[in-house]
Amino acid sequence: MFKILNAQFIAPGIKRFVIEAPRIARKQRPGQFVIIRVNETGERIPLTIEKSDPEKGTVNIVVQSIGKTTHLLNSLETGDSILDMVGPLGKPSEIEKFGTVVVMGGGVGTAMAYPTASAMKRAGNRVITIIGGRNKDLVLLESEMREVSDTVFVTTDDGSYADKGLVTDKLRQLIENGTRIDLVLAVGPIPMMRAVADMTRKERIKTMVSLNPIMIDGTGMCGGCRVLVEGKSEFACVDGPEFDAHRVDFAILVQRNAMYREAEKRSMENYQHEVEQKKTAAPAEDEVACALEGKK
């Protein structure tokens, strides 16, 4: 059992958990992730590590409610426990002095990009960070990113905050302005990472993306997370999760991630139904608490 020492919504539908996991906290490096299983009947899903504190033995994860498991997870509160959490998994990001590094975070991907941005800065790089979200509320970790970056650009799809547009618009501007870029790291939704890859390929800028395929064990045993990298099968859990963006077949990633769409929908509907039933049974005070916490 892994105890939740703190749980707080940092944006609507996005919650940060501080979890007691001393072994993982000690070993976590930027770019790595964990796999969790909420309860006995739960599935195993990979999740982003925002940061960890080896002294306190805690690991922070940031979770966006998307399907049943993430909704269920985000219904947990301080003092609750997660049945299983294993990690840190995957290869750490390659951290060295590249020169100027552009770190791009889309939505909850920003949490995964944050420890790498921080490490890149410590390694002596000039770090330009571009983060974005659909709207103001979904721009995550802006102040944290400011602390570890030389420059931070923020975009929102709807213009409700900072610059209206996509993170890739900002990257294009940087390239067009003649900014020297030695490395781009992009973490976010697949369309965003693909767009970044297409943009930097022409410019021959080395670009890394952190992939999020379907995964079960996370140790290389099942092969479910295989991605096509220059025509060759690689496993995101042991060979990744970061890959050279210019070699990744994004279309296959999109296709494979949609494999269980029907079942995921059914799970979600069942879960919502259960939640509804519970609500009618006992009018919820936690709903109020949720609503209060829902805002930053």
Added chain:
Amino acid sequence: MSTPPTSKTPAKKSSNPIPNKERMKMPRQHMPEALPQVRNKQFTEVNLGYSAELARQEALRCIECAKPTCVTDCPVGVKVKDFVQLIVDGDYLGAAAKIREDNVLPAITGRVCPQEDHCEGGCLLNKKGQSLGIGYLERFVADYEQQHFDVSKIVKAAPTGKKVAIVGSGPSGLTAAGDLVTKGHKVHVFEALHEIGGVLVYGIPEFRLPKAIIRQQVDYMRAMGVEFETDVVVGRTITIDELMEEEGYDAVFIGTGAGLPQFMGISGEHLNGVYSANEFLTRINLMHAYEFPKYDEPMVDFRGKNVAVIGGGNTALDAIRSSLRLGAGKAFILYRRSEAEMPARIEEIKHAKEEGIEFQVLAAPLEFLDDGKGWLKGARCQKMELGEPDLSGRRRPVPLPGSEYEIPLAVAIMAIGTTANPIIQTTTPGLATTKKGYIQADDTTQKTSRRGVFAGGDIVTGGATVILAMGAGRRAAKSIHEFLASGEW
């Protein structure tokens, strides 16, 4: 200092009243089985086990060879002749204790061992008919023990003060753990997944090895004093060096098992509907996907669909028989050699055929076909003929020119073996590996190139069987004990 209690019965004259000549005429007792047309729709166990009466009848067939090959052919050296005699005597707990002197997982080996390759293979009864049902008898005794033996009676050995870390809770790790704890060492087993048992849990389906059986065998080991910790990926969560330097382990045994699943490298392997056997079986066995939506792990809908498993080993048969149980309309094995070369257990092949699995042998896929939406719709295959024997001693499949044909398929499961998992090798400096990336270990001592570090099972040999991994665990435990006692490497 005896943990599990050893048999009180000393070697003695047989109590079997039947003359040897008569014994050889007695037929082998059939294993009671669930009906094929019932069991192929459910995941409950196929073999139902001998009753005490059947067990005695079968045990009476043993001709008590002076030099029993059943013992020497067993990778862990179970004293078959002795435990069978104890069954004849009606001393079932004594028989269980006798097995446990050499095998800590009798309820498991009694179910999944390829007995025909080991104990039953050299049985003299084969010459007159069928070998003694040693596996069935072992299973009977083990199940009897689980129901009747009080584990609180286990006397723990006097502590030696030495600590051993076991990496991986599969057959080799559990065996090493069991042998070491009886010597009084403190044994801690690390498992990467959330359940103890490794391949026994994620790889072997419920209908062949129920999870409850594994749990009982593990509980027995807990009662012996073995500690277990899940959710630890050694190499990631903690390294071998950290185990020894910071957590104070005097020795480490690496039994991390089969590695990354292999694919053929043909076109279309990334289509939705193409699985590795490891992923498919993990979804079914570890994650209970067959009980979706009660369990959250999903599986594609198999109902009424054509499903093929590529391969001819036990894993292939487990996968195809599971597919049938998920409701596959047509389930078949696609194997590039002939049935005679199949590495699967004979009993599994028999069971699979009874259940309605079709065997398309001497055939292999050349490419998987896309339905235009990213899902598998079929395979283009090629027929084979057998040529000269290859390195494995089996006749090599040779493609027949002009024999290509297409088959419609919704699901294809690749059960063609594994390659070495690199996590420990790449995080343990100085640990020597083979050309193929497996850990180098001595055949008899299981010692690796690192002092105090031993390895065995599939991470050393590549994919093999439960019992061969157990044999390696046993050898490792013996040499770990010697190392801990002498301090000499």
